[in-house]
Structures are given as C-alpha cells and as structure tokens.
Amino acid sequence: MTLDKRIRDAIEARIRSGEWRPGYRIPFEHELVAEFGCARATVSKALSALVAAGLIERRRKAGSFVAHPQVHAALLDIPDLARLEGYRWERTACATAAPEEMVEVQSGPLLRVEGIHHADGAPLALERRLIDVSTVPEAATADFETEAPGSWLLGHVPWSDARHRIRAIAADRAQATALGMPIGVACLQLERWTWRAGALVTYVRQVFPGDRYDLTAEFGSRR
Amino acid sequence: MTLDKRIRDAIEARIRSGEWRPGYRIPFEHELVAEFGCARATVSKALSALVAAGLIERRRKAGSFVAHPQVHAALLDIPDLARLEGYRWERTACATAAPEEMVEVQSGPLLRVEGIHHADGAPLALERRLIDVSTVPEAATADFETEAPGSWLLGHVPWSDARHRIRAIAADRAQATALGMPIGVACLQLERWTWRAGALVTYVRQVFPGDRYDLTAEFGSRR
DNA sequence: TGCCATATTATGTCTAGACATAAAAGTAGA
DNA sequence: TCTACTTTTATGTCTAGACATAATATGGCA
Numbered sequence: 303m304t305l306d307k308r309i310r311d312a313i314e315a316r317i318r319s320g321e322w323r324p325g326y327r328i329p330f331e332h333e334l335v336a337e338f339g340c341a342r343a344t345v346s347k348a349l350s351a352l353v354a355a356g357l358i359e360r361r362r363k364a365g366s367f368v369a370h371p372q373v374h375a376a377l378l379d380i381p382d383l384a385r386l387e388g389y390r391w392e393r394t395a396c397a398t399a400a401p402e403e404m405v406e407v408q409s410g411p412l413l414r415v416e417g418i419h420h421a422d423g424a425p426l427a428l429e430r431r432l433i434d435v436s437t438v439p440e441a442a443t444a445d446f447e448t449e450a451p452g453s454w455l456l457g458h459v460p461w462s463d464a465r466h467r468i469r470a471i472a473a474d475r476a477q478a479t480a481l482g483m484p485i486g487v488a489c490l491q492l493e494r495w496t497w498r499a500g501a502l503v504t505y506v507r508q509v510f511p512g513d514r515y516d517l518t519a520e521f522g523s524r525r
Numbered sequence: 526m527t528l529d530k531r532i533r534d535a536i537e538a539r540i541r542s543g544e545w546r547p548g549y550r551i552p553f554e555h556e557l558v559a560e561f562g563c564a565r566a567t568v569s570k571a572l573s574a575l576v577a578a579g580l581i582e583r584r585r586k587a588g589s590f591v592a593h594p595q596v597h598a599a600l601l602d603i604p605d606l607a608r609l610e611g612y613r614w615e616r617t618a619c620a621t622a623a624p625e626e627m628v629e630v631q632s633g634p635l636l637r638v639e640g641i642h643h644a645d646g647a648p649l650a651l652e653r654r655l656i657d658v659s660t661v662p663e664a665a666t667a668d669f670e671t672e673a674p675g676s677w678l679l680g681h682v683p684w685s686d687a688r689h690r691i692r693a694i695a696a697d698r699a700q701a702t703a704l705g706m707p708i709g710v711a712c713l714q715l716e717r718w719t720w721r722a723g724a725l726v727t728y729v730r731q732v733f734p735g736d737r738y739d740l741t742a743e744f745g746s747r748r
Numbered sequence: 749t750g751c752c753a754t755a756t757t758a759t760g761t762c763t764a765g766a767c768a769t770a771a772a773a774g775t776a777g778a
Numbered sequence: 779t780c781t782a783c784t785t786t787t788a789t790g791t792c793t794a795g796a797c798a799t800a801a802t803a804t805g806g807c808a
Contacts, residue, residue, distance in 0.1 A: 305791080330759090332758080341794065565763095587771070
C-alpha cells in the first residue's frame with residue numbers, strides 16, 4: 303500500500319462513514335502533512351485523487367471540503383425524481399415486506415414504500431422502494447407523506463455505492479393502471495441497489511413509460 | 526494553460542488523430558522531458574492523466590503504449606456485439622440513405638447497412654447503421670458481407686467520442702418479424718452517435734428484445 | 749458604516765533528485 | 779539448447795523546497 307493511497311483511504315473512510323458530512327472542511331494540507339509525516343506533494347496527490355473521485359472540492363485559501371453528493375451520475379443521466387420541480391409524490395403503501403424481487407442481495411428487515419411521481423399532472427414514474435431498516439433505523443419512523451423516500455434518504459445517508467440495471471418491460475395490469483396506460487405498453491425499468499459501507503441501504507425500482515422518457519449518456523472516450 | 530496539460534494535450538492529439546495507433550510505443554519519459562524541457566514529475570503527471578482517461582497504458586521497463594480502444598464504456602455496460610463470440614452478422618441491406626431518424630445531427634452522404642446479430646441461433650439484436658462516407662471514405666468500398674460494420678469501423682477509426690440514448694419501445698411489424706417475436710413486444714433501443722474530431726463517423730440503432738437483454742451500470746461514487 | 753487596497757494563506761504547479769520495483773535483456777552454467 | 783542468475787532500465791513513489799495564484803481576512807480611509 304503506497305502512502306498516498308493510505309492517506310486517500312483514511313479520508314475517504316471518514317467521508318463515507320458520515321463522520322465528515324458534506325460541506326465539512328477537512329484538515330489543511332499542512333495538517334495532513336503533520337499527521338502522516340510526509341511531503342506536501344504526497345498529500346496533494348491523495349487530495350487530487352479524491353477530487354477526481356468526486357468526494358471533495360478544493361478551494362484556494364479556503365481549504366478542502368467534503369463535496370455535496372449528487373444523484374446524477376456523471377456519465378449516465380439518471381434523473382433524481384425527488385429533486386425535480388413539479389414532481390409530486392403520492393404514497394400508496396408502507397409496510398414491512400419480504401424482498402421477493404431482490405434475490406441474491408443480502409439485507410436486514412425491509413420497509414416497503416410505493417408511490418407515483420407526477421409531472422404536469424400526469425404520472426411519469428412508478429416507484430417501489432425497499433429500505434433496509436437495520437442500515438437506516440430512522441426510516442422506520444420517517445414521515446413519507448410529506449417527503450418522498452428518495453430525497454429523505456439523500457438527507458440521511460451521505461455517501462454510498464450503487465448498481466443499476468436498466469431493461470425494457472411490458473407494463474402489467476397494476477403498473478398500467480397506476481400510470482393510466484394500456485396493459486403491455488413498453489416501459490423503461492430502472493432498478494438501483496444502494497449500499498453504504500457494504501450494507502444495503504435501499505433498493506428501488508422505477509418504471510417509466512417508454513414514450514415519455516429516455517436515458518442519455520455521453521462518453522468523451524474510447525469506442 | 527499549465528505545462529502538464531500542454532504535454533497531455535500534445536500526446537492526446539497525436540493519438541486521437543490516428544498518428545499514434547493502438548499499441549504504438551510513445552516516447553519514453555526522458556525523451557518527453559527533453560522535448561518539453563521540464564522535470565520528469567511533470568511528464569509523469571501528464572502520462573498518469575492519460576492513463577486515467579484510458580488513452581495509454583504504462584509498463585515498467587517497457588515504456589508507455591497507446592491503449593487499445595474498447596467499446597465497453599467503463600461505467601455503462603454496453604456490449605460490443607461484433608466482438609462477442611457466437612454472434613453472427615446477417616446483412617440485409619446496404620444503400621445510400623437519407624438520415625430520416627438522425628435529425629439535428631450534421632453529416633455528409635451516408636451509407637446505410639442493416640443486419641441482425643444472432644446468439645445461439647436466435648436473433649438477439651437488430652441493427653441499423655448509417656456511416657458518414659465523407660468521414661470514412663473507405664466504407665464505401667468495404668465488404669460488410671464478411672465483417673460486421675461495427676468491428677470494421679473499430680479497425681478503421683481509432684478514437685472517437687460517443688453519445689448514447691436508451692429508451693423502451695414496442696417492436697413494430699418489421700422489427701418483430703426480424704426478431705421472430707410478436708408485434709408490440711417491449712424492446713430496449715440503444716442509439717449511438719459516434720464522432721471523430723467533430724465529424725460524424727456513424728449512427729447506429731440497436732434493438733434488443735426486453736426479455737433477452739438488460740444493461741447494468743455500477744457507480745462507486747456519489748448518490 | 750461602507751468601500752477599497754493590502755496582507756495573508758491554502759492550494760496549484762513545478763523542479764531536481766533519490767530510491768524502489770518490475771520486467772526485459774543479457775550472461776553464464778548445465 | 780535450456781535454465782537460472784545478473785544487469786539494465788523505464789516507470790512508480792516520494793521528498794524538500796520554490797514560486798504562482800486566487801480567495802479570504804484585515805486595516806485604513808471616506
């Protein structure tokens with residue numbers, strides 16, 4: 303393990319654990335130099351890597367700060383429904399659930415929340431969400447009437463890893479009814495598993511009508 | 526413009542132009558030090574950035590080499606159909622075409638190629654491709670009977686930028702027939718525009734049956 | 749109080765050099 | 779010829795220090 307990686311990992315661990323929350327000013331370079339007993343260039347290299355990873359921001363004279371998390375992945379344009387204006391969350395169910403659609407993923411007891419996102423009066427997305435209560439205990443008593451679980455989690459779980467799966471599906475009876483469309487309409491289904499420090503935080507499945515939504519991704523890279 | 530960025534840009538330009546092809550050994554660090562009149566650390570920083578960008582690979586003692594392009598985007602798992610074994614290309618049409626589905630993208634005269642990718646005997650994807658003949662003149666005389674245009678282009682256009690669009694569609698009559706499925710089946714449609722130095726290289730639209738294929742994406746990053 | 753010039757300071761970039769490391773190339777012995 | 783050891787060499791990591799830059803903080807002036 304190289305020294306700059308050790309410094310990077312030490313800082314990253316404190317950010318991902320939530321100890322250093324978004325906006326927190328991490329120690330100055332000269333303080334890290336003292337803490338790790340190395341040259342400033344080595345600390346700077348570690349901090350540069352954290353900037354590239356999107357974990358911190360550096361400002362001259364002011365210092366380095368834990369970056370504010372963003373739901374938008376840099377390369378894959380997945381909307382954060384809860385943040386978009388004009389969207390309305392409509393809660394339909396909230397209960398303890400067995401994770402029948404989440405096979406192969408380890409989790410504790412789960413809370414299930416379902417709802418519909420609206421845009422301009424019409425339903426845009428159907429959301430089914432499972433929250434691992436052992437990872438996020440506050441979720442058990444949260445009020446998802448006033449705030450959608452997506453944005454609620456954003457404020458309660460600072461950092462995480464995620465895996466996405468995108469597929470085309472035909473809307474079943476329940477989905478078609480909820481979205482106000484005929485059964486069998488082609489929909490884009492986005493699934494996202496979110497972990498924090500190895501523990502499942504939440505699983506969410508969003509269904510978008512194919513004619514109202516598409517994903518875009520840009521790559522300034524290799525073909 | 527900082528010195529390390531100038532070095533990086535100079536190397537990147539020679540790679541993207543095709544002057545230095547994949548596998549080419551770029552000058553040793555000490556040669557770049559002499560060329561740019563700077564310290565080795567500065568050259569090394571520029572090369573590290575090129576590694577992070579996926580443009581070069583560095584091997585101790587051997588030197589640094591232009592990386593072999595990969596169709597797989599790092600974060601979004603889009604398969605390179607032409608490279609997967611067991612896939613068979615079946616050409617159905619090849620003609621000059623008006624780009625009716627490519628509005629808003631500027632291009633020269635286009636060559637149209639259509640075909641079906643097979644896996645284990647069953648059709649897996651339907652492909653419609655438009656190639657800009659003014660950007661890739663050799664395409665006009667290429668033989669797409671023996672080689673799919675995707676892999677052919679890979680060998681003739683070294684580096685490029687790309688934009689993707691992903692949506693769910695219902696298969697129309699022609700698509701359903703080609704894929705051997707009922708009309709209206711939910712399919713994942715992947716579109717990709719590819720540019721080289723600002724000029725369109727190719728547009729491709731691939732249609733995958735929803736029940737036979739899905740995309741996955743992992744992000745070790747922010748939510 | 750409000751504004752502007754100045755000083756301070758943390759980051760940004762770069763240098764010249766040291767030592768480590770891994771892999772290729774060369775060498776000697778079986 | 780084949781194998782094992784040694785040498786060479788390009789990259790990998792790090793140091794101690796220099797100067798640049800930009801944004802904050804400070805102090806004086808109106």
